[in-house]
């Protein structure tokens with residue numbers, strides 16, 4: 037049988053593609069891409085003319101069966117997403133799962149990933165972290181998600197969108213308090229790469245100083261609770277309720 041390669045591609049800076057990624061993309065029979073038009077530009081830049089097929093969130097489950105057939109016929113496929121590492125808040129899980137069940141070998145070709153790039157330069161603890169992908173679009177769901185994060189998980193990392201980041205920063209104050217240290221990593225590997233550090237209101241202030249700062253791609257990181265006292269043992273939701281109760285008490 038053929039092999040399925042999970043190939044990481046750049047998240048901004050094209051020089052971040054690995055030699056191994058280029059070799060594999062050139063050698064395989066097919067490249068399965070999230071958006072074939074978007075990826076065609078990347079492949080063209082590197083002079084790669086491998087045939088492409090589309091694999092995105094909406095067709096992945098149906099497509100998986102036919103791709104596995106292709107693999108079982110001995111053809112190899114490289115999976116790429118629009119940017120970064122496939123399956124990390126990107127399509128591919130269903131295909132990889134089916135491959136593993138069908139006995140098709142899946143080979144990772146590591147490379148750029150916004151999560152890891154943000155975390156390794158943020159200056160926040162990296163020994164333990166929790167990646168929660170994208171937060172929900174609806175505010176109440178977002179607050180519930182944040183409240184469910186247990187204490188002691190280390191740094192919390194989420195993918196954010198320019199449109200929602202300000203709303204999320206407000207929610208973070210509600211759930212974790214106004215003093216929690218945050219880092220917003222913007223435009224990683226690109227010209228205007230920037231790490232904004234501080235409390236939610238400091239980062240909001242920085243964003244609002246210049247409308248351009250509210251654009252672009254971003255990763256939001258939440259530092260673990262500062263004081264290593266008993267507060268750490270109380271779940272954020274419980275702590276929040278206690279804080280509300282304390283305000284009401286005489």
Ligand code: SAM
Nearest residue numbers: 047120121124125149150195196223224253254
């Ligand atoms: N699979 C990708 C990876 O490995 O990072 C992530 C794909 S996800 C659909 C896109 C999100 O990743 C963006 O909304 C942003 O949060 C983050 N992201 C991607 N590229 C980025 C960059 N250059 N700088 C900051 N964040 C980035």
